Amino acid sequence: MNKQIPAYVLTGFLGSGKTTVLLRMIEVAKAKGMQPIIVMNELGETNVERHLFKDIEMVELLNGCICCTIQDDMRSELEQILHTENKGDILFIEGTGVANPEEIIEALTHPQLIDRVKLQSVISVIDASKYVDYQSRFQSAKEVRELLKQQVTLGSLIVLNKIDLTSDRLLEKVRRKVRSGKSEQTPIVEASNGLIEEEDLFATRFKWDEMNFHHTEEDEHEHHHHHNHSFQAIKVSNVGKVNRVKFEKWLKKHDEKLVRAKGMIQLSETPKAYNFQYASKQLQLTPTSSHEEFVMIFIGIGLNKEELINSFREEVVE
Numbered sequence: 643m644n645k646q647i648p649a650y651v652l653t654g655f656l657g658s659g660k661t662t663v664l665l666r667m668i669e670v671a672k673a674k675g676m677q678p679i680i681v682m683n684e685l686g687e688t689n690v691e692r693h694l695f696k697d698i699e700m701v702e703l704l705n706g707c708i709c710c711t712i713q714d715d716m717r718s719e720l721e722q723i724l725h726t727e728n729k730g731d732i733l734f735i736e737g738t739g740v741a742n743p744e745e746i747i748e749a750l751t752h753p754q755l756i757d758r759v760k761l762q763s764v765i766s767v768i769d770a771s772k773y774v775d776y777q778s779r780f781q782s783a784k785e786v787r788e789l790l791k792q793q794v795t796l797g798s799l800i801v802l803n804k805i806d807l808t809s810d811r812l813l814e815k816v817r818r819k820v821r822s823g824k825s826e827q828t829p830i831v832e833a834s835n836g837l838i839e840e841e842d843l844f845a846t847r848f849k850w851d852e853m854n855f856h857h858t859e860e861d862e863h864e865h866h867h868h869h870n871h872s873f874q875a876i877k878v879s880n881v882g883k884v885n886r887v888k889f890e891k892w893l894k895k896h897d898e899k900l901v902r903a904k905g906m907i908q909l910s911e912t913p914k915a916y917n918f919q920y921a922s923k924q925l926q927l928t929p930t931s932s933h934e935e936f937v938m939i940f941i942g943i944g945l946n947k948e949e950l951i952n953s954f955r956e957e958v959v960e
C-alpha cells in the first residue's frame with residue numbers, strides 16, 4: 643500500500659487568519675525538511691495571494707467552493723499529484739472563508755484518496771475580535787450562523803486568533819461561547835498573527851469516528867442555494883491608482899456588507915505596488931515587488947456588483 647500523506651485542513655470564516663496560520667505551518671514543515679503540497683480554495687477568480695507561496699506545489703481551486711461544484715476538481719487534482727513520483731510529504735488544505743469543513747473532509751473519504759491521505763487535524767481559526775459581532779450581524783442569515791457554528795464544531799484544534807485586536811472582556815466572552823460548543827478534549831489556543839506552538843499545530847487529533855456524514859438530497863440543494871446566493875466575490879481588474887485615505891473612507895462606508903477584500907494595488911502617492919488585505923475592518927498595505935496585475939477581490943453579502951464597482955472607481959481611484 644502507498645504511504646499516506648499527513649494532511650491538515652484549515653477552516654475559519656473570511657479573514658480570520660487561515661493563510662497566516664498556513665504560512666506558519668509551512669515554515670515549520672520546511673524547516674524540518676518536508677515538502678508541502680497546498681490545496682487552496684478561493685471564492686474569487688484570482689488567487690491574489692499566490693506570491694506568498696513561492697516554490698510550493700499548489701492546487702488552486704478558484705471561483706467556487708470545495709463544498710459545492712469543485713469538490714470533484716479537488717479530488718482529481720489531488721489524485722494526480724499524489725500519484726506523481728516526487729509528491730510532497732505533507733498536505734495542507736485551506737478552504738474558502740465560507741466553506742463548511744465537512745464537505746472538504748468528506749472529499750477526502752473518496753475511494754481514490756482515503757488510502758493516500760491521513761487527515762491529522764482540522765484547524766479552525768476564529769477571529770476573536772469579530773466572533774461575537776458576526777454572530778449578531780448575521781443573526782438574520784441562518785445559513786451564515788450555521789456555517790460559523792460548523793466551522794467551530796468540526797475543529798480538532800480551535801485557534802482564537804487576533805487576540806491583539808480583542809479586549810480582555812470580549813476575549814473572555816468568546817472563550818465561553820466557543821467552549822460551550824466544544825467537548826473538553828478539544829484544545830482551544832489563543833494567538834496573534836497565527837503564532838501557535840508547533841506541537842499544538844501539528845498534533846494528530848482528527849477522529850473519523852466522530853464525524854457523522856448525513857446528506858440528503860434536500861441538504862445538497864440547500865447547500866448549493868446557500869453558496870450561490872449568500873456570499874459573493876467580486877473581481878475588479880485594471881484597478882487604477884488608489885487614494886489611500888479615500889479608500890479607507892470607502893471601506894468604512896461599505897463595512898456592513900463588505901466583509902473581506904484583498905488584492906494588489908498601486909497608490910496614487912507612490913509608484914510602488916502594494917498587496918492589500920482588508921479583514922476585521924482593518925486595512926493592511928504591504929509593499930510588494932511581485933505583482934502580475936492590479937486586481938481586487940471584494941467579498942461580502944448582498945453586494946450590488948455594478949454599484950460597488952462604480953462607486954469604487956468614482957470615489958477612490960484617481
Ligand SMILES: Nc1nc2c(ncn2[C@@H]2O[C@H](COP(=O)(O)OP(=O)(O)OP(=O)(O)O)[C@@H](O)[C@H]2O)c(=O)[nH]1
Nearest residue numbers: 656657658659660661662739804834835919921926
Ligand atoms: N491584527 C492582526 N491581524 C491579523 C492576525 N492574523 C491575521 N491578520 C491579518 O488579517 C488579514 C487576513 O488574514 P488571512 O490569514 O489572509 O485570513 P484568511 O482567513 O486566510 O482570509 P480569507 O482569504 O478571507 O479566507 C491579513 O491582513 C492578516 O495579516 C492577528 O492575529 N492580528
